[in-house]
Amino acid sequence: MxxxxxxxxxxxxxxxxxxxxxxxxxxxxxxxxxxxxxxxxxxxxxxxxxxxxxxxxxxxxxxxxxxxxxxxxxxxxxxxxxxxxxAAKFSDEIGGHLMSGHIMTTAEICKIIQSENNREVWFKIQDPAQMKYILHKGFVGIDGISLTVGDVTKTKFCVHLIPETLERTTLGAKTFGDLVNIEIDPHTQAIVDTVERVLAQRENAAIKTFTEQTVQE
Missing domain, CATH: 2.40.30.20 (Elongation Factor Tu (Ef-tu); domain 3)
Known part of the structure; x- marks a missing residue:
């Protein structure tokens, strides 16, 4: 981990x-x-x-x-x-969020907004199916960096990078079109998948009930 x-x-x-x-x-x-x-x-x-x-x-x-x-x-x-x-040890401080090192997909840098003390970077995920796990204020791993998600659209999301992150990591040298590795937060993924599965089961049960009632009538 x-x-x-x-x-x-x-x-x-x-x-x-x-x-x-x-x-x-x-x-x-x-x-x-x-x-x-x-x-x-x-x-x-x-x-x-x-x-x-x-x-x-x-x-x-x-x-x-x-x-x-x-x-x-x-x-x-x-x-x-x-x-x-x-790899983390049990005694280490968890300053970011727990990550497995298993990359789900890559994302392309599609927009950079620079201000005096902040850089806002927008990413377009190569596998659109993964966007459902990218939530506002949720966690995401970008090239191994634990970051908080900023704004989210249907196909893109952004993060805000402080000078320390830009200096200590490779993100400071990234530019338009560069690809970064994306690791989805496993807890978010588990919650989203569980909710989808429960809703699907309820929908199927409702359809079955409606069909049975229709046949009886």
């Missing part, structure tokens, strides 16, 4: 491409190296990846077909930078 509080950024130093598979090596910040071991989970732009090799501060991760398909990690090139978070 992760908290959505980015601990640093890391540069992709090399990439080994294979058929529907890649290994990328990142240069991890020194502060994130203590205790790191093979098999550990590290979030890259919010996507949970497993450590496969460690060579000083060069750490390797494998990306399978599904990861390359669903996330923006397949677009990375050597020299690109990703948001990094080590």
């Amino acid at each position: 992760f908290t959505g509080i980015v601990q640093g950024t890391a540069e992709i130093v090399s990439i080994e491409e294979k058929d529907l598979f890649r290994t990328h090596i990142v240069k991890l910040p020194e502060a994130l190296l203590p205790g790191l071991a093979l098999g550990a989970s590290v979030a890259h732009n919010g996507c949970c990846l497993t450590v496969t090799a460690i060579d000083d501060d060069r750490v390797s991760f494998d990306l399978i077909k599904e990861t390359l398909r669903v996330t923006n990690l397949g677009n990375l090139r050597p020299g690109d930078v990703v948001n990094i978070e080590r």
Whole structure:
């Protein structure tokens, strides 16, 4: 599990491409190296990846077909930078919201409104079916960052970014057309899916009752 509080950024130093598979090596910040071991989970732009090799501060991760398909990690090139978070410990402060590191879809930056101390960024989700889980003042994970949803339309939503977030994460360098990873808040998803299922059951029961009464008449 992760908290959505980015601990640093890391540069992709090399990439080994294979058929529907890649290994990328990142240069991890020194502060994130203590205790790191093979098999550990590290979030890259919010996507949970497993450590496969460690060579000083060069750490390797494998990306399978599904990861390359669903996330923006397949677009990375050597020299690109990703948001990094080590897996949370039970004693850690949960400053954001609990995140699994399982990316649901990506979103394109479609509008940026800049003011003196705030940046409002609008996103258009690539899978419209996920929009039902994006709620005003709800949580969303964007490239591994726990953020609060601002305004929401049928196809888009926005977040408000403070200078600290822009400085500490890769969002400060994002621009129009860039893709970000989206993790839906699992609690919101569970509530929405449950409500939909209950309403569907009630509707089906009402239709059945109406049909039976009609036949009897």
